[in-house]
Amino acid sequence: MNDLISLNHGSGGKQTHELIKKVFVKKFGMTEPLTDSAILKEMGKTLVFTTDSYVIDPLFFPGGNIGKLAICGTVNDLAVSGAEPKYIAASFIIEEGFPVNDLVTIAESMADEATNAGVKIVTGDTKVVEKGKCDRLFITTSGTGILDYSQEHISTGKRIKPGDKLIINGPLGNHSIAVAGARNKLSFTTPVTSDCASLNHLIEGVLKSCKEIHFMRDLTRGGLAGVMNELAGMINSGIIADEASIPVDDPVRGVCEILGFDPLYLANEGKLLIVTSAEEAEKVLEILRSDALGAFSSIFGEIVPDKRNLVVLNTSVGGKRILDMPSGAQLPRIC
Amino acid sequence: MKFIDEYRDKDLIENLSSQINKSVIHDYTFMEVCGGHTAAIHRFGIPSLLSEKIRLISGPGCPVCVTGTDFIDKAVTYSEMEDVIITTFGDLVRVPGSASSLEKKRVKGADIRVVFSGLEALEIARANPDKKIIFLAIGFETTAPGTAVTVKQADKEDINNFFVLSAHKIMPPAMEAIVSEGVNIDGFICPGHVAAITGSSIFGFIPEKYKIGCVITGFEPTDLLQSILMLITQVNNSSPFVEIQYKRAVTVKGNTIAQKDLKEVFEPCDAIWRGFGVIPSSGLRLQNNYGKFNADIQVPVSIDYKEDDSRCICGEILRGMKTPEQCPLFANICVPENPVGACMVSNEGSCNTWYKYKIVR
Known part of the structure; x- marks a missing residue:
């Protein structure tokens, strides 16, 4: 290292x-295995506990801001563990000179998103540091939720078996591209907005009706390719994915084509991977599609026996290639 | 998406692959010269569609890969200067020099900014009049006209703090260096975007002098497959010539406006290519009348660099003599997060794409 x-x-x-x-x-x-949330058994209940820091630049971007992101991200980490998110703690590190009005806007977004997700922000902390000691505003949120014993297997994927299907709840890469656009890093404008959203109600709907959800994970840093590689290693199996069944919006595809990015590696803030039994996959898909946050859900892959733990992509043109674990940040290509 | 989907049509691709595989009568080795082609071939899984008798090897057309260690060392030395902002294309930051890389210097606080064009670097120069902005100008005939336009613009505005460190290169001398060493290649998949600027005629010497076919190729899977079919037909008919597959972008004459800008701002010079050493008249340096923007003249530095790791076979890979898996460093010591040779660094580099998209048959 x-x-x-x-x-x-x-x-x-x-x-x-x-x-x-x-x-x-x-x-x-x-x-x-390291999971999105810790699972804690105390006083006859199973609690999940997670924490995440938000250091996004810029603080405001199409589709959200750092505050909304700080709630959605932590809610999603709890929800993909199969838990019902309950309480959030929020800590703020603020740079001297930061406009109070911006802080108010961000706090309002957090309150709105918490209401939307049905969680309560119950405690927090505020520190102000000298100019130059942080970049305007950093937020850390921690959250707890309650996990029903019937869902305890979800975060480790221990019930996954060959033949299980992989589902995503919509197009990939919108968050990354929206943020890149807002950073003025692109020499052109895009109509892309971040997919930043709390997924707990969507997930609740699925868990209520489906008994064979074997794994869930939100597709943040490292994107779908990163999560699939982690999963393949965790369960000592292989994954076959079908590129043509993985939705990507045209504006995101366009930017990726120009800059040489791969949407499968881009970060999302409102997308998750669900692994379910083949028998239940269509039902899960139907439930997901009935919700606005899952309207473009798709079954795109399958778990296969493979001791090498390879993630193989059947490319949209009929070829095959291995999707590797991401390494380093994606850099724009020169030509 | 228009201009994309029609070139990725699955039925068309199946049809082309089957025509290719029916035309195969012996073994064929084709070199894709451009790094963009290497990346596309692996990204779409093209080798898995082809008969095992067809071998595709990667040539010297990844601009980051062929940038010499001396250039990186100079850039690294510049980045250590207090009043300098380095502006660079993204994938150059990871390229190892003899002792450090721009990425490592950035971790230690050097001001190194990723730009998408020379004009963006010029914008940084306007916004920071008290700093020296050094633009790391790499790339072939495709990218060099952009630098030429930037330099002309800087001249027009009389900007005094913008400097170009040029490692721009031109393609034909490197291709000649490859074939003149007698490498076993049956045809070249020629760089479509280079040819869009230069015109197809620059490759004429290859079939004439060396009897090797050339097809100027686009970057979509149907482009690549159609070109492979064209090359096989040329080989089977023993009639090598320069053929344009990428007709929607390439003409015989090319982009004459860009050619004029190039000629006005740059002049040919000898250049170091990683893996090849010095190739005469293969580089581009600023003409004397644009000397005020030449970093080598205006901000001279001396560097002292060590030779490359002797076990690294980047050079042979770029010549098409070996594949990455034949390198003792590949995938154990040399990996994308710790690249030894530049072929592992760029997204387009042969070793990087082999590592990422290991071919599945």
Whole structure:
């Protein structure tokens, strides 16, 4: 491992996992598999507990802002564990000189999103640091939720078996491209808005009617390709995915074509992967599609026996290629 | 999506692959010269559609890959200067120099900014008049006209803090270097975007002098397959010539406006290609009358760099003599997060694409 932290350590790929394993898992004595939320059994109930920090630039982007993101992200981490999100704690690190009006707007978004998701923001902390000591505003949210014992298997995927189907709830990459656009990093404008959304109600609807949900994970850093690789390793199997069945909106495809990005590796903030039994896949799809947040859901892949844990993509033109774990940040190509 | 989907039509692709595989009568080795082709071939899984008798090898057309260590070392040295902002295309930041890389320098606080064009670098120069903005100008005939336009614009506005470190290169001398060493290649999949600027005629010497076919190719899967079919037909008929598959972008004459800009701003010079050494008249440097924008003249630095890791076979890979898997460093010591040679660095680099999209048959 390099001596200094680089941006690659935060990109959600190999280096991120290596850092977490070599520093935190080891020092804190945590046990693997690492899931989105910790599952805690206390006083006859099973609680889930998670935390996440938000350092997005810019703070406001089409489709949301750092506040909305801080609620959605933590709600989603709890919800994909199969839990009902309940309470949120929010900590703010604010740079001296930050406009109070902006803070008010951000807090309002957080309140709105919390109401929308049905969670309560119950505690928090505020620190102000000297100018230059942070980039305007960083938010950390932690959340707890209650997990029914019947869903405890979801975050580790231990019930997954060959033949299980992979489903996503809509087109990929919108968040990454919306944020890149808002950073003025593109020399053109795009109509893309972030998919930032709380998915707990969507997930609740699925879990209520379907008994064979074997795994869920939100598709943030590292994108779908990152999550599929992690999953394949976790369950010691392979995955076959069908590129033509993975929805990507045209404006996102267009930007990716120009810059040489791969939408399968881009971050999302309102998308999840569901693994379910083949028998129940159509039913899950139907429920997802009945919700606005899942209107473009698609069954796109299958778990297969493979000790090499490869994720193979059947390309839309009929070829095959291996989708590897992302490594470093995606960089624009020169030509 | 228009202009994309029609070139990725599955039925058309099946039809083309089956025609290709029916035309195969012996083994064929074709070199795709452009890194963009290498990336597209792997991304769409083209090799899995082709008969095993067809071997595709990657040539010297990834501009990041062929950029010499000396250039990176110079850029790294510039990045250590207090009053310098380095502006660069994204994938160059990871390229290892002899001791460091721009990425490592950025971690330590150097001001290194990723830009999408020279004009964006010029914008940074306007906004930071007290800094020296050094634009790392790499790329072939495709990218160099953009730099030429930027330099002309800087001249027009009389901007005094914008400098170009040029490693621009031109393609034909490198292709000649490959064939003149007698490598076993049956045909070239020629770079479509280079030819869009230069015109198809620059490749004429290859069939004339070396009897090797050339097809100027677009970047979609149907483009690539159609070109492979055209090359097989040329080989089967023993009639090598320059054929344009990428007709929607390429003409015999090319883009004469871009050619004029190139000629006005740049002049040919000898250039170091990673893996090839010096190839005479294969580089582009600023003409004397644009010397005020030449970083080498205006901000001179001396560098002291070590030779490349002797086990790295980047050079042989770029010549098409070996594949990445024949390298003792590949996928164990040399990986995308710790690249030894530049072929592992760029998204388009041969080793990087082999590593990422290992071919599944």
